[in-house]
Every structure is written in structure tokens, then in C-alpha cells.
Amino acid sequence: MARYELVKRSVALITLTNPPVNALSSAVRHAIAKSMECALSDPKVTAVVICGENGSFCGGADIREFAGPLKGPPLVPLLDAIEAGEKPVVAAIEGVALGGGFELALVCHYRIAHSKARLGLPEVTLGILPAAGGTQRLPRLIGISAALELITTGRHISAQEALKLGIVDQVTEQNACEVAVEFALRAVAKPLLSRRVSMPCKPREIRSAAVMGIKRECLHGHEQDLGMVPSLGTMGRGIAVCLARVGISVIAVESENKLLETGRQMVIGMLERDAKRRGVSASLNLLKFTISLQDLKDVNLVIEAVFEDMALKKRVFQELSKVCRPATLFCTNTSGLDVDALAGVTDRPHLVVGMHFFSPAHVMKLLEVVCGPRSSSETIATAMSLGKRMGKVRVAVGNCPGFVGNRMLKPYIDQATFLLEEGDFGFAMGVFRMSDLAGLDVGWRVWKESGLTGSDVDPENPPRRRQGRRYCPIPDMVCEKGRFGQKTGRGWYMYDKRGGTNAKPDPLIQILLETYRSKYGIQPHNISNQEIIERCLFALANEGFRILEDGIAARPEDIDVIYLFGYGFPRHRGGPMFYASMVGLERVLERLEHYHQAHPDVPHLKPSPLLKKLVACGSPPVQKWREHIKTMHSHL
Numbered sequence: 001m002a003r004y005e006l007v008k009r010s011v012a013l014i015t016l017t018n019p020p021v022n023a024l025s026s027a028v029r030h031a032i033a034k035s036m037e038c039a040l041s042d043p044k045v046t047a048v049v050i051c052g053e054n055g056s057f058c059g060g061a062d063i064r065e066f067a068g069p070l071k072g073p074p075l076v077p078l079l080d081a082i083e084a085g086e087k088p089v090v091a092a093i094e095g096v097a098l099g100g101g102f103e104l105a106l107v108c109h110y111r112i113a114h115s116k117a118r119l120g121l122p123e124v125t126l127g128i129l130p131a132a133g134g135t136q137r138l139p140r141l142i143g144i145s146a147a148l149e150l151i152t153t154g155r156h157i158s159a160q161e162a163l164k165l166g167i168v169d170q171v172t173e174q175n176a177c178e179v180a181v182e183f184a185l186r187a188v189a190k191p192l193l194s195r196r197v198s199m200p201c202k203p204r205e206i207r208s209a210a211v212m213g214i215k216r217e218c219l220h221g222h223e224q225d226l227g228m229v230p231s232l233g234t235m236g237r238g239i240a241v242c243l244a245r246v247g248i249s250v251i252a253v254e255s256e257n258k259l260l261e262t263g264r265q266m267v268i269g270m271l272e273r274d275a276k277r278r279g280v281s282a283s284l285n286l287l288k289f290t291i292s293l294q295d296l297k298d299v300n301l302v303i304e305a306v307f308e309d310m311a312l313k314k315r316v317f318q319e320l321s322k323v324c325r326p327a328t329l330f331c332t333n334t335s336g337l338d339v340d341a342l343a344g345v346t347d348r349p350h351l352v353v354g355m356h357f358f359s360p361a362h363v364m365k366l367l368e369v370v371c372g373p374r375s376s377s378e379t380i381a382t383a384m385s386l387g388k389r390m391g392k393v394r395v396a397v398g399n400c401p402g403f404v405g406n407r408m409l410k411p412y413i414d415q416a417t418f419l420l421e422e423g424d425f426g427f428a429m430g431v432f433r434m435s436d437l438a439g440l441d442v443g444w445r446v447w448k449e450s451g452l453t454g455s456d457v458d459p460e461n462p463p464r465r466r467q468g469r470r471y472c473p474i475p476d477m478v479c480e481k482g483r484f485g486q487k488t489g490r491g492w493y494m495y496d497k498r499g500g501t502n503a504k505p506d507p508l509i510q511i512l513l514e515t516y517r518s519k520y521g522i523q524p525h526n527i528s529n530q531e532i533i534e535r536c537l538f539a540l541a542n543e544g545f546r547i548l549e550d551g552i553a554a555r556p557e558d559i560d561v562i563y564l565f566g567y568g569f570p571r572h573r574g575g576p577m578f579y580a581s582m583v584g585l586e587r588v589l590e591r592l593e594h595y596h597q598a599h600p601d602v603p604h605l606k607p608s609p610l611l612k613k614l615v616a617c618g619s620p621p622v623q624k625w626r627e628h629i630k631t632m633h634s635h636l
């Protein structure tokens with residue numbers, strides 16, 4: 001039922017011999033199990049090739065056995081064991097790989113197909129579902145929508161389509177078995193972890209974590225010994241609470257005893273209130289507070305949540321590299337800084353990943369897991385699984401300034417401020433309320449760092465233009481007055497007190513606007529709700545298309561999740577990308593073209609090539625956009 005032989009001295013060749021289509025009868029399953037046992041235990045064998053006799057790989061489960069009781073080794077554990085084995089297994093597919101035969105190929109670490117081969121999951125035509133892992137492995141390999149289409153139609157695909165979808169690694173005109181043997185010999189030295197479709201990598205179990213923050217004032221202090229300056233800020237406190245309430249022991253780092261006591265009381269208070277609400281007892285015994293970095297030497301993972309300053313974060317990571325064990329994972333809670341630049345100053349770039357929490361971290365659901373080019377799959381999987389344990393909605397994103405959410409915010413906010421400059425102050429203030437909440441100084445600092453504003457920049461030369469494009473300095477003028485939003489009691493709005501949430505229009509902002517407009521000779525005109533919505537939201541979605549093109553987000557649905565859970569996008573609109581598809585891509589394109597023509601100095605309004613491509617392809621539904629994107633981030 002299966003022939004076992006050693007070829008090229010070190011490759012175990014297992015040939016299924018159950019004519020006419022090598023169906024996986026109980027005898028065949030038994031023979032495969034025996035052959036795999038031999039191959040894995042024989043030190044001479046370095047790799048395995050599985051093929052089928054008479055030019056047919058395998059037609060699937062033996063349907064003649066369906067009527068009777070199950071005999072012989074069950075298929076699922078047998079396939080799982082092949083995938084989990086420590087020697088590379090290559091499927092040599094000639095003829096057909098259907099149903100269980102395709103599922104057998106999916107557990108092999110590599111797949112070589114003859115150009116005339118056909119693959120598929122035709123179970124649906126028998127009234128059943130693929131039951132040997134196909135429903136789990138295929139979506140992991142080619143994405144949910146492509147896999148669903150194959151599973152629900154049961155259609156057979158050609159070797160060429162399988163190659164295009166990423167199901168097979170190579171298509172050959174020659175004898176697939178011989179090609180597979182040569183391929184297997186080359187695969188021997190390569191790591192297998194990422195080749196296991198069902199478990200590209202196993203996340204680490206995190207039992208202990210450290211959360212460290214550094215308060216803003218310490219930025220300008222002397223930092224010879226970082227052990228003396230960390231301080232548990234708002235983000236750090238929220239993250240510590242999230243970790244402790246799911247049973248992870250936490251060391252929270254503070255800078256000095258006085259701050260330590262304040263931080264301790266706040267975290268304990270938050271945990272106690274949370275436990276009371278949930279009717280459980282607070283896990284206070286899991287918390288430890290320290291002012292010494294040395295106490296972090298044994299933790300599994302550190303979440304750095306210091307002030308958003310690259311130089312400061314780099315210094316922290318350099319210190320952590322000296323203190324922590326070589327296997328400790330380093331996570332940075334940053335809202336947009338280069339994760340790879342931080343990884344570069346550590347002694348373990350592959351163990352560094354971004355975890356972008358949203359404030360307040362113990363309340364907000366969203367977590368962007370930022371995959372640096374050097375972050376290992378295990379590191380990313382661990383951050384994703386830790387986020388899941390913390391109850392977060394996690395989205396893996398690529399590493400670029402602002403990642404997904406904040407990168408898209410820039411054109412959105414730009415449009416809102418340009419509209420403010422041009423028009424009436426009376427429109428819905430979503431962006432401005434949000435900016436007040438987040439803190440206006442955050443964006444101001446980023447603009448300064450990127451040379452858009454600050455003492456080195458002459459605001460009048462040329463006025464209202466920076467770096468060759470339109471620039472609105474009104475947000476800088478607001479910040480220059482010390483109005484940083486809710487936390488200072490004044491921002492775009494005025495609040496009853498510092499930290500207050502009751503926003504009222506501020507006549508001073510109206511005066512500031514009038515003075516500004518008269519200085520630059522701007523005649524305010526009424527701007528329709530439609531224009532406001534189109535310019536803000538289409539610019540937002542346009543950047544989303546660019547993010548997809550750049551491979552920073554894996555799919556439009558990820559962008560929508562980020563905006564729904566992190567930025568309060570109205571649920572019933574489905575997120576910016578879904579909203580664009582509902583409006584109609586053709587309409588979005590036409591309006592962006594119109595606005596870009598009217599504002600040629602605003603590059604964000606220029607329609608992205610992907611949007612144009614999608615419209616040219618007949619505006620497919622959101623689930624199909626991925627098929628039109630060339631660049632895919634290797635980790636997403």
C-alpha cells in the first residue's frame with residue numbers, strides 16, 4: 001500500500017500504491033505511518049519525499065470505507081505527525097491531489113507539482129467538509145477568502161494556479177518525484193518552523209513581564225543610570241493592570257521611592273476597582289514595584305513604555321540588553337517610532353517587536369503588533385498571543401512611521417485643518433475633539449522632529465507651505481499658547497478644568513482664526529457637509545490604499561479593525577476601507593481626482609495607484625482587494 005526506499009543515500013521515498021488513485025484506505029494510512037516512523041528514526045535519512053504510483057499523487061480518503069466503521073490509524077493524527085516531524089518532507093504531486101490527498105500535501109513542508117497536476121478539496125460535492133485539516137491549513141497558507149472559495153466550490157485548480165496562490169513551491173514539466181528528491185536534498189539545512197502551515201511558529205508562554213515607563217521630565221535630566229529614572233506613566237500603569245488581571249506576574253519599574261508609592265497606589269486602586277466590577281478578587285500578589293532595573297534580570301518579556309522619544313528609548317534598550325537574559329523579549333510601546341531602529345541597538349534584534357497600545361491601555365481594545373524586518377516569527381506570535389490573553393483585538397502591521405492607524409491620521413487631520421483654514425468653524429469636530437483628547441503636543445513634537453515646524457523653520461518663507469506642499473500652521477499656533485488639549489484644560493476647545501471632558505467652543509480660538517485669515521487674506525466660505533466628509537474620509541481611505549500597496553497592512557479588513565477599535569470609527573460604517581467600498585471606489589476616485597485638481601499642493605489627495613487599479617478592474621468587493629496587491633509583508 002506504500003513502498004519505502006532510500007534514494008540518493010539519504011532521502012526516504014514513500015510511494016503510495018493503491019490503484020487507481022492511491023486513495024487513503026486504512027492499509028495506506030497504516031503503511032504511511034510505518035514508513036514515516038522508519039524515515040524519522042533512521043539517522044541516514046535527512047529528508048522524505050511522498051509521491052503516488054502510476055502518475056497520481058492521491059485522490060483523497062477512500063470513499064469506499066465511509067460506509068463502515070473506522071479501521072486503521074485515523075488520518076488527522078497521522079498528518080499532524082508528518083507536519084511536526086523534524087525532517088523536511090516534500091510532496092511530489094502528479095495527477096491529482098484531492099480531498100485528503102490535498103490535505104496530505106498540505107502537511108508536507110514543501111510541495112512540487114507537475115504542470116499537468118490538479119489540486120482541490122472536492123468534499124463539498126460529497127456533502128461533507130474537508131476533515132483532515134484542510135479547512136485550517138489552507139486559509140493559513142493562502143488567506144481566508146481564497147481558501148473559502150476553493151472549499152465551498154470544490155473546484156479543481158491547475159498546478160499553475162496553485163503556484164500563483166502560493167500552494168505549491170514549484171511547478172515542473174519533468175518527473176515531479178525526481179525534482180522533489182533534488183529539492184528535498186537542498187531543503188535539509190533549512191529551518192522547518194515556518195514551513196509548518198498549521199503552526200508557522202509557536203508563541204512562547206509568558207509568565208512574567210516587566211513594564212517600564214520614564215516620565216517626560218526625565219528626558220532632560222542626567223541619565224547615567226537608567227535604574228534611577230524610570231517612572232510608571234499612564235500607559236505603563238494601564239499595561240501593568242492588563243497583565244496582572246490575566247494572571248501574569250508584573251514588575252513595574254519606577255524612578256524613585258516617592259513615585260514608586262504613587263504608582264503602586266494607582267495600579268492597586270485600578271486593579272481593585274476592576275476586580276470589584278468583575279466580582280473577582282484582585283490579583284495584587286502578582287505585582288512587584290521596583291526602582292532597580294536589576295530586578296528585571298529574570299523576566300520573560302519587557303514592555304517598554306517610556307516617553308515617545310527615540311534617543312531615550314534607544315538608551316533604555318541598550319540598558320535592558322545588559323540587564324536581561326539573552327532570551328528575554330523586548331516590546332516597545334510606541335505610537336509610530338521605527339521599531340527596527342530600536343531593535344538595532346539591542347543585542348537581540350530578532351526578539352524586538354512593537355506593541356502599540358491605545359490609551360487608556362486597560363480600557364482600549366486595540367493593539368497594533370508592529371513587525372520589524374528583523375522580528376522573528378516566534379517574537380511576533382508571542383506578542384500576538386500575549387495580546388490575545390490580555391483581551392485585546394490584535395492586528396499585525398508593518399513598520400513605517402505611524403504604522404497603520406497613526407499614518408492614516410495625518411492626511412485626515414491635514415484635511416480637517418485645511419478646512420478650518422478655508423471655511424466656517426461650524427462643522428462637526430470629530431478630529432479636533434480627538435486631538436484634544438490625545439494631546440496636541442504629541443503631533444506638534446512629531447512635526448518639529450520632521451522639520452515641518454519649530455524655531456529653525458521660517459513660517460513666512462514661503463507662508464503656509466512646507467517641504468514643497470501645503471501646510472497649515474494653526475495647530476502650531478494653538479500649541480504655542482500652551483493649549484495641549486484636555487490635559488491642560490484648553491486646546492481646540494475649552495474644558496471646565498484640566499483633564500475635564502466637557503468641551504465648549506472657545507471664543508479665543510475663533511479670534512485666533514479670524515486674525516490668521518485676515519493676515520493671509522483668506523475669505524472664509526461655507527463648506528458643505530459633503531465636501532468635509534469627502535475630503536477627510538477619502539483622504540483617510542486613500543492613505544489606507546497606500547498602506548496596502550506598501551504591505552504595511554495585510555488586508556483592508558485589518559485597517560478597518562484598527563479604525564473601529566482604536567479610533568472610534570462609527571461601527572455601522574464598517575471602517576474607512578469598507579466605507580470607501582460602500583460609497584463606490586469609482587466615486588471615491590472621481591472625488592479625490594477632483595479635490596487633488598483643486599489642491600495640487602496636497603499630495604495626500606492624489607489617488608493611490610491601488611485605488612486606480614481596483615477601479616480599472618471593476619471595483620471588486622473588499623474581500624478581493626488582496627488579489628490585486630503585489631507587495632506582501634513577509635510576516636503579515
Ligand SMILES: CCCCCCCCCCCCC[C@H](O)CC(=O)SCCNC(=O)CCNC(=O)[C@H](O)C(C)(C)COP(=O)(O)OP(=O)(O)OC[C@H]1O[C@@H](n2cnc3c(N)ncnc32)[C@H](O)[C@@H]1OP(=O)(O)O
Pocket residue numbers: 020021023059060061062063064066075096098099100101103122123126128129130131132134
Ligand atoms: C457521508 C458520511 C461520511 C463520513 C465520513 C467520515 C470520514 C472520516 C475521515 C476523515 C478524513 C477525511 C479526509 C477528507 O477530507 C475527505 C476526503 O478525502 S473525501 C474524498 C475526496 N476525493 C474525491 O472526492 C475524489 C473523487 N474522485 C474523482 O474526482 C475522480 O475519480 C478522479 C480522482 C479525479 C479521477 O477521475 P477519472 O480519472 O475520471 O477516474 P474515475 O472517476 O473513473 O475514477 C477511477 C476509479 O477510482 C475510484 N476513485 C476515485 N476517487 C476515489 C476515492 N477517493 N476513493 C475510492 N475510490 C476512488 C473511482 O471510483 C473509480 O473506480 P472504478 O469505478 O474504476 O472502480
